[in-house]
Amino acid sequence: MKLVYITLTVIAVAAGILTYVFLNTEKVIEKIVASPDEAETMNNDNDEIAEDVEVIVGNIPSSEEVAEEFADDMPENKVKKAMHHMSHQKITADRKWGKIFITEGRIKRLIDVVEANEYENKTIYLSILERWESGDFSRADEDHNTIWKLQGGTIGRATGLMTQEEENRYIKKHFE
Secondary structure: OOOHHHHHHHHHHHHHHHHHHHHHHHHHHHHHOOHHHHHHOOOOOOOOOOOOOOOOOOOOHHHHHHHHHOOOOOHHHHHHHHHHHOOOOOOOOOOOOOOOOOOHHHHHHHHHHHHHHHOOHHHHHHHHHHHOOOOOOHHHHHHHHHHHHHHOOOOOOEEOOOHHHHHHHHHHHHHO
């Protein structure tokens, strides 16, 4: 009987610990990921882009590197993750983690991958990627939030678009 009592006590304590960890995982992840280097608080001032603002370009991967990065049989969750991380270059949010430098090659490759697969949200991805391919990032904050919601996002909702100067700082910090 004593052994049963001890076993039940151990199980109850373990269940309590697991419940605590499960309920606080988001807070723990937020503390780990939202360090100053990984999570940024960006200003959302909608000033017009000054004509003398230089557009900064980071390292551009070769087409072979992009094909390796985004395989033909790329799972849908990785497509969402890639698009989400690419959008961070354009948007403001209280917290952002994950980043992929936006290039024409990456956008075209993701279009090819999405077209070659039967993803649940294929039309959403293509709508966003085709707009980006034409150079239209005017709704990148909405695009971010669409993908973020598909991922079940709770932290880091896009609050607007970066100015060109803010994007330049972001590129210099993360991609040069």
